[in-house]
Amino acid sequence: MMKRIIILLLLPLLLFCKRGETKKAEGEKDMVIRQPAVAGMWYPAGRDTLFEFVEGFLAQAHPKDVVGSIRAIISPHAGFVFSGPVAAYGYKLLENQKASYRGKTFVIMGPSHYIAFSGVSVFAEGAYRTPLGDIPIDEERAHKIIDSSPLIDYKPSMHKKEHSIESQLPFLQVALGSDFKIVPVLFGSAGMQEIEAVYKAILPFANDTDVIFIASSDLSHYHTYNECNRKDSLLAEILESGDIDRMLRSLESREVEMCGYTAVLALMKLAASAGWNNPVVLDRANSGDVQYGDSSRVVGYLSAVYTAGNGDNKKETGKPFLNITDKQKEYLLNLARRSISYYLKTGEMISIEPPEDKILKKELAVFVTLNKKGQLRGCIGQMVAQEALYKAVIDMSVSAATHDYRFPPVKLEELDDINIEISILTPLEPVSSWEDIVLGRDGVYIRKGYRSGVFLPQVADETGWTKEEFLSQLCYQKAGLPPDCYKDPDIEIHTFRVVKFHEKE
Template identity: 40%
Template structure:
């Protein structure tokens, strides 16, 4: 009887808390062989690998393609790749995409329960995100035996622990095949997370086992295909390995599927760029054999920095005072206030802004301008007056109301046209919908105020702001932007 009750309790617990009960930290499999198994020795080796690396310290890096061989062979190339990221840079998530070398399976495997362990300590897995990706995509599974002894993810982790600011979590992804359909689906699933607060690491070596001279030629052809930014070009080059491969080339790119996934995410986006960082092969290692080598490249993908605004507290205070005085001057005299010379230099930049008026916690007026040809300081003055007098949803503001009105200003980045709605992140970005001569927008803060998800944001904006119907966004031009939002206290 007791056994039966215990069995039932276990079943209930498994149903209610499967992840927690099945959670098992993934122990290091290649520590002591691919890299030192002792923490102090590993830190010392990493320190030596990062010495004299060619560093660009490019904070706009979106992804790195780096090798995963033993550190004695590829550690310098990998370290030079990681060195392009400013030391201590903070990320929310690091997606590490490796390839399963020992276990073959269809689709993709993500490690969802437990964390990864290295000699430098525990590196936390974003199990919530891992489980979400598995639940939402039929081709993504958890194949425990694939992760158990696989090195392509593990060897990257000490570099992350040594170089990045703590606080990030990893999403460990293994590809089980190089089916182009799988890489396209994986790219689509990961695209919403391909943002500036996440980093993507693509773990791959290049040619396997040709002589040094052949490796250099073959690896350059493969790297050039990647640098072209065209997934079909890389597929074409990799297909040349079979049925008539170059001499002694077993594979051109063992992590082809991970690289193709990255290229699919970046394809067609002119604000992303590929950069060759360094090339070596195993012949340069003291343990290498020039007649039988493996090639290693470090390649980065950077995104154009969105226009950033470094508005100081003084800048923000000036704009808020200007907005209020401009409204009051116009309501008193019907004249537009002149802007006195000597205003803060940062307000000379040309960028859009919206001015929002709030009375007793309710919207009283909101008007803005994108991509202006006048300085920010003039945009704020003009939009403040317009919000008070020209928002057709409300009666013009009366001077007597100004004591109870709070002013909020949103300074905008340039508009960025998107091709896929998954590129729109409500709460972080605003949305602008344009169809013909109609258009409408919601500022980033609207998502938090309303609780709407992506589709509701788009539908409400299309119907209520652009006037093109609930589903009008589906065949309209879509633009995103970000904002610095500040208000009177």
């Protein structure tokens, strides 16, 4: 039996979001229980086997910590042997706090691959069935969504063969048990009208803590392994920025791809209106990463989560370019303080034995910022790596304390009141337009002729400036250029990101 299940799971069609022919189903009113369509193909048909299969994926998932309560998940929907390891990341977060998420309603949005139809179909009555049991529909909320727009209707036969919504259900059932309801929302037409209609329909539930949203989508299709990685990496970056316009432009130009882009765009609009934290990409891979995958023609997968409250994930999104441990941070902060203190006492730079830690000896660009009672007291750094990290911290710490022309040199007696912050920079990356800058994530360096200026990413958070205000101040205050210089086609604009840490609040 197990051999048969594995053979079925390895069918090539499991990889792809394949669009079928238009078909009109009969007997819609009789379809109260929606039967599983891809059991035995996308995933095992046996109850116990399916449970163990999904449980294994969840056990292997180790998502990063996120702040706030979960409001939405983006999850793939291919055959479980291919996309299951990635999908598990989002559902693992729910499982880790299952007591908080049981009893909720999950509005699950996905694209139709097999039946072309106009508008959007909400399965509004009865239940969805999987080998793990029946999941009741939240009929009250389903009908509210339907009643919100003539583009949204109850067409149960449109759901009959579709896998994009069904693929999410076994993960919910294993993670949470049976105590939850769903509202399946299936996109037929793929236009902005339908996206806008669904966005407006679900907006009343945006801050309803009893409702959580799921957007079902795979990423790029049928490219080589490397091309898929390139496209999907860009998509992940745009998603985490929350930049809806850039996502639309990139989809239209085919720079990025998503078969469930309607669901994801509706979710992005909802998140922006609701003021949720920026999304965090938990995991990303493609079908070429598994044992049975063909790296010459792959499909991309991503798991991401939106949260609300208790801070903003945007500062910690994605994989950091440098993993700095707490021990390394403590060493560098202590070294910065010792360096300033020694210089103020002796007028000479401190001399130390090189550390054994390879990271501390790596050449990296550094900024050191001094704050006194919440006010800036000095900030100097390097835009380009020039020396080992530990040496750069020594040099920039002393420079920030004594050579920032905006402030008088720090005195020894005020050092106890100063909080030291260290920012380690990624290499500079040119951008073609100021509109591509993500506020709060990107540091920005501008240059025209002999004039230049830089703002660290945290300046945006500390000031509350808009992107235009941030760039205008950078042009005028830091570079001595006209406030709108960032719009000048001859201006050079580079961005960078930082790993930032400090001594105390």
